[in-house]
Amino acid sequence: MRVSALPRFWAFIVPIVSVVVALLIASVIIIMIGKSPIEAYTILLKGAFGSSSAIANTIVKTTPLILTGLAVGFGFRAGVFNIGAEGQMVMGALMATLVAINLGSVPPFIAITITLLVGMLAGAGWAAIAGYLKAKTGAHEVVTTIMLNWIATYLSSYMVQVPLAVGSGTPKSPEIAPSTKLPELLTVGAINMNAGIIVSIIAAILLYIILEKTTMGYEVKAAGFNPYAAEYGGISLSKNITMSMAISGALAGLAGAIELTGVHYRFLGTLSGGKGFDGISIALIGQNNPIGIIFAALLMGALRTGSNEMQFAGIPKHIVMIIQGIVIFLVAADRIVRTSMIIMDKKERIAQETKRFVKRAVILSIIIIVSMFLSKEGLWSFLGKFGYYVGKVFWVIELVSLLSLMIVVALYIISAVISLGMVYSRRKKVKS
């Protein structure tokens, strides 16, 4: 396999390009249901950062996402794909609830620490089942963690319906003891911003140190990078797999415990709502780097918060899932992005690529204009009902070529910026 000459550089560029392309594709989907993407994205931005309560809400949403992102990202580094952060989060929250409702007489600092630790342990234990099975019997962790997700979901919905149930209406557990509630950093309107964000960021920094500066981190990375070589080098693979899954699960469990002690204050059975799966896209966008994951989580938190506002404007918030899916797809098959980027570092390359770009743009624009005319309502009415579909086909052609044009333009601009940056940095090197 060819190794890229600029791994660091691509690690940075591929996720950005993927997000841009995903947003463009999503905008075409929004046009298809008859809404304006510009309006949609404005609402999304406003919903995420438009007011101080929106920002607080985004941060609250980001908190567990940092942790699930770290959970999946750490797994990737260690060579396991923890798709079960969802279930580990639920188990973390469930166990933390069982403890937290009984900690009324314990002073807050100790009570919070115990609750969060219990959450971490529960997540770790739940994930370690999958890790142990992989190490001992070779059962693929993707299948086992998915099964564990479903088991956790049904178990928790049973727990809130029968043993823990209080009140009527939505099934819920009793409220946790006041001493176990996370302190609030500030309150904006109806939003309480809890101290969980600090815990998350500390976790990210700790994980960065463990991964980059300790022997354990080195072993984990080695086992993930090339398991056979690592085993030959004296690293116990089965121990490593179980431990990596446990650490990954502990992070997800912590996310669940923080959601419990900082946001809901009671266990609702299904509190995760896709955060475990968000962790996958966050880890990939952040390129499994703890610091990158913080920013990727912020992006995803903003998308989640903003999409709630979009829902009011008639755009289903599932659009966020589609965006996420496209980003994961492109980051996983990063060669698609890499080959579509052109580095114009020489004069001839600039002329050549610009010519090609203009040619593509002109052709696409012509297709768009022609199909715009052909898709006009009533133009094909002489064909009857069939004519309606002919019009629709041209409408789809118009939208797809519009999308291609946008992607071509975006790629050209990004490539140009990168090329400029490279030329500039090279000059600087020559001078010094």
Next chain:
Amino acid sequence: MKVLEALLSIFINPQFYKIALTASTPLIFASLGGVFSEITGVTNIALEGIMLLGAFTSIVFTFYTGSAWFGILMAVLVGIGFSWLHAWASIKWLGNQIVVGTALILIAQGITGFLMKPIFGRPGQTDFIGRINDISIPGLRNVPFLGEAIGEINPLVIIAFVSVFVSWFIIYKTTLGLRMRSVGENPEAADTLGINVYKIRYFGVLMSGVLASLGGAFLSVGETGNFKELMSGGRGFIALAAMILGNWNPIGAMLASLLFGASEAYANLLQSSKLIEVPASVKPLFNMVPFIVTLIVISGFIGKTRPPAADGVPYEKAE
């Protein structure tokens, strides 16, 4: 004693066999799809997403045209298109197959959820749209036990069993099948012998798209006649487990699917058993049964099965 009686009485209830068949059918289709893809060396975790999209597409086109069979045809086409994305990213661009598959599941969940409101006017689930009617088998209908169990059967169930044997024949008795298996075991050697590794792999993945979307279509137009968000509910993954348990063999996958389907049917019937009272609140515990069975089976039997040697490994032609 009463509990034991209740537990055992399910086996002599013809309804059990009927429900078990119905529950197994989507798993049979999807696990066959998994076999086709993995035997050529491409892990297809996206089965879950393809199923969901198949269920959705078939309902949408049944809704527009009134014909459930046309809906199934469109579901197959969309399944091919969607699995082509998987093939394109993981065969041509050597993407991480498991991550690409996860992305496709998310996209399928997103698109089906997103389009619910524009097409059906409300999110969540649709009304009854239409389904493929069961056909009654003339000779069997009046036979006491069998008649009740399989006297009336959905044509898709029959198609599922037929495709098991067709797949077995293709994979083990034809040149194409031999090529598929050799590409999955040792792509370099197959390439040296002049087999086009990429084409064979594309074929495997696209076949998995056809079969998995048939499985999905069965969930909607074969069974309930409506579409619910996330209605595939983990069946794509159970199908993967069935494929593993069945040792990547169509007939093994069918038997494993029957086992999982039976465990689902068993849990269902136990909930409605007249011999023991099962409070509604305990229901979630019964829903866990198929997943626990899958987990136990996959971790207990895995040592005895063996995946194709090049399963999940992208193949890059040497230059």
